């Protein structure tokens with residue numbers, strides 16, 4: 001998609017690229033000469049014959065504090081690019097019923113649209129039988145996990161004011177020194193972020209007793225329900241693997257990191273605290289270790305480490321190019337420095353959530369692309385809701401933006 005000799009700073013060059021990109025994408029069913037792999041539900045790998053076709057029925061289980069807001073943005077942009085139908089939260093809601101266990105009617109217009117949604121990626125607590133009522137049988141399921149150690153610190157800061165166990169303790173190290181002092185059974189519904197949050201998001205009991213048989217059974221069930229589990233610590237590698245598995249283009253998985261914190265709101269965990277998290281959140285710890293292993297095994301069995309490294313470099317180059325094109329500061333900035341308040345991300349707890357400033361001199365088409373790249377989760381959800389359900393009352397955090405493409409493509413038949 002990139003024209004050779006394109007100097008990165010030139011907007012003209014981006015327009016050419018975008019134009020070529022649109023031509024390239026205009027025929028949805030174009031064949032691509034690259035190897036394609038499908039991870040079958042049992043975890044075994046299939047590498048079917050070439051060529052491959054971009055997967056358009058995709059369910060992403062959005063876990064908490066795992067870089068999943070960045071992935072939601074990737075999913076929404078893909079949906080807009082191909083005019084796909086997104087299973088959005090009903091009415092004024094911004095999540096699909098979370099923390100309630102998911103039910104199909106949490107999706108807007110489920111009665112009318114039935115099993116014909118293409119993309120589902122807003123926060124929900126996983127419940128396979130109800131998700132299957134909304135998503136087609138050939139849907140690709142994936143999710144992302146993060147190391148429970150850094151996850152707990154992030155969760156502590158973000159939910160400091162809302163989670164009783166966090167509110168009652170002075171700081172994260174004090175909390176971990178004796179969690180039971182702050183984690184009271186009567187608050188268990190509000191304390192989900194304080195222990196095994198990923199286990200909870202996948203639909204399981206985050207206070208369950210850690211016994212080997214139970215943990216093995218859950219891991220096996222997750223392997224059956226999900227085709228791919230990505231790892232936040234290897235986000236770029238994850239994007240490359242995702243691109244291959246879904247047969248998407250590089251630009252589909254280029255991202256600007258969203259919903260990140262400024263470094264000064266990150267608390268330092270003591271060595272003892274780090275060890276304690278492995279015990280306190282032992283269910284999540286085992287979940288993470290298991291899928292970190294299978295993530296790397298999948299890479300070795302499919303793309304290979306050498307090709308992975310090459311493609312990760314491409315991704316970073318393209319990301320840098322787009323950041324130079326789109327952003328006036330060329331990096332994320334603190335909340336008080338975000339000029340366009342409509343693009344301010346939701347702020348929570350003691351965290352200073354960063355955002356972006358777009359360049360002032362962008363032409364309309366570039367502006368549209370750049371706006372999508374930096375659009376925070378709530379604003380993007382509200383925006384898509386307004387586009388897909390024009391006669392419904394708008395959600396809060398609404399943004400009005402020009403349509404992504406003047407001419408929308410047809411919804412492709414299910415793949």
Ligand SMILES: *[C@@H]1O[C@H](CO)[C@@H](O)[C@H](O)[C@H]1NC(C)=O
Nearest residue numbers: 147231288289292293296297
């Ligand atoms: C995840 O897997 C990689 C590659 O095998 C390994 O280097 C890393 O230590 C693993 N992470 C943890 C927390 O075990």
Ligand SMILES: *[C@@H]1O[C@H](CO)[C@@H](O)[C@H](O)[C@H]1NC(C)=O
Nearest residue numbers: 362363364365367401402403
């Ligand atoms: C760019 O968009 C603005 C506002 O939507 C519109 O008024 C203007 O005519 C557009 N410019 C071009 C060159 O299309």
Ligand SMILES: *[C@@H]1O[C@H](CO)[C@@H](O)[C@H](O)[C@H]1NC(C)=O
Nearest residue numbers: 083084085388408409410411
């Ligand atoms: C885009 O998708 C919607 C359904 O989500 C459909 O009603 C509409 O006709 C599509 N637009 C085009 C131009 O295909």
